[in-house]
Amino acid sequence: MNKIKELFGVQYPIIQGGMIWASGWRLASAVSNAGGLGLIGSGSMYPDILREHIQKCKKATDKPFGVNIPMLYPNLDEIIQIIIEEGVKIVFTSAGNPKMYTQYLKDHGITVVHVVSSLKFALKAQEAGVNAVVAEGFEAGGHNGRDETTTLALIPMVKEKITIPLIAAGGIATGAAMYAVMSLGADGVQVGSRFVASEEASSHIDFKQMVVDAKEGDTHLTLKELAPVRMLKNKFYNDVKELYTKGPSVDELKMLLGRARAKRGMFEGDLEEGELEIGQVSGLIHDIKPAAMIITHMIEEFKACKKRMEQVFL
Template identity: 65%
Template sequence: MFSNRITQLFGIEYPIIQAGMIWASGWKLAAAVSNAGGLGVIGAGSMYPDVLQDHIRKCRAATGKPFAVNLPLLYPDLERHIAIIIEEKVPVVITSAGNPKTWTAHFKQHGIKVVHVVSSSKFALKSQEAGCDAVVAEGFEAGGHNGREETTTLVLVPAVAGAVEIPVIAAGGIATGRQMLATLVLGAEGVQMGSRFVASEEASAHPSFKAAVIGAAEGDTRLSLKALTPVRLLRNRFAEAVQEAEARGADKNELAQLLGRARAKKGMYEGDLEEGELEIGQVSALLSDILPAARIVENVWQEFSAALQNPLQKE
């Protein structure tokens, strides 16, 4: 039986956390991952408060195991989301895109464990000072919204692990058990995987988007919209339009107008593969199948365990 500070903190069997991706991480995926022994996460960033509450209740009905909510701190109706999380007694909150000091103490007063997503040692230290129970060190390879520092996971994880005393969860470019082992060697005590779980049967993403993810090749993603909020996108007509605008020096207003509203929903949830925003990580180039979430957890753990016994043996 594997045990470390992350499995003990969350009360889970494996130190595998499913990322809270917008338009992909509903209650079905979260419950499936938690039931398989990892930590399932509901992605609140694409949910209205009443929708979030419904997903939390359905997740609790589908699993008796711990689960989490990912909460971007820049969400417009943030206080309503927070009230629902507390009301529903969600055991773990993973915060991102904001200052952890603002709400961490409030959550902890209600017995909720708090993890914050960081892209640098500086922000990891701020998270520790704010009272967070752990941090997710998310490298440049990650999909979705990304850090401006553009530090890769291979560099970020040991830097953060060396800077803080609280447990570190590695994220960005992780989809296999061997990659998981590599990050634990570097000082992490768990992994958060997003792209691998987008390509799962339970993910709420559109089937066309899932197919595009497993069909992606090396170089098919690019970090874009740095003048607004950096985000890694799969190459399509919209991403090319953004790249062209950035190349000619478009300002924030022009980029915001190009992005418009509901662009991510159009791409990832509705399946518009040309005009939609398709957020996904570099590791999509290593994905070739859409599997049940439980199989993903099982495969990653089996590969991790085998690699731990013989790390130099090729797959």
């Protein structure tokens, strides 16, 4: 039995990324109904909005789903209490210390997974008692690790040292990529960017189309002094690049970034001034389609890869 399927009670070991401004109840329930694990991205929601999304997701699916919590956001105590009150059974934490809430969540019967970008933090998450880790490579969109370790290098290094289930993330949008990382030791995959360009994602249609139009080299990891983020190149990115030529202070970078820059771009559709978070794999995303179709195509391609590899040494 696959460890991730067993841990979450899902048909396929495919987890949808809990991305801000993209992962509302419609996407989470669609992924869960299709056999994967859908996640509501709480990072872009006030507590009362999160409660509404959880309640709507429970009505839209009878399958397992979870909530992703970026631990650098405010209102954490309130968010945790809402998750417990609403009976959510799976939580993915990220961008913070897993020791803060892991045991408390587990004491309430919740399965806890933590997202990491390095072997060092994978070991710390395991020590904190999480049920599984997501190891996310440098290719991933949104907030990222500082070490720039790629997924194909990170997964076997983490697999070698941990004993809990391992989920691979970063650059995975196809069944072939899923086959590759599972061959390296991952028990499942987390998929973000591919689901941004889904019909059910709450991201703005203009942002989705920009993801579809993206080519190799159209994303870049920047703003390491604040929190490293991979985003599409646009006017805002060019403004950041120009500021770096002047040797900016952290305060100057914060001033340029301002507030709600990601919402402005990904949710409201301002493709010039917004922060457009997406992974390198956007260069392989060529259409906007239903989440269920994305999962179906990934599984079909995974099986085709498996068959092709079995024939290599015949």
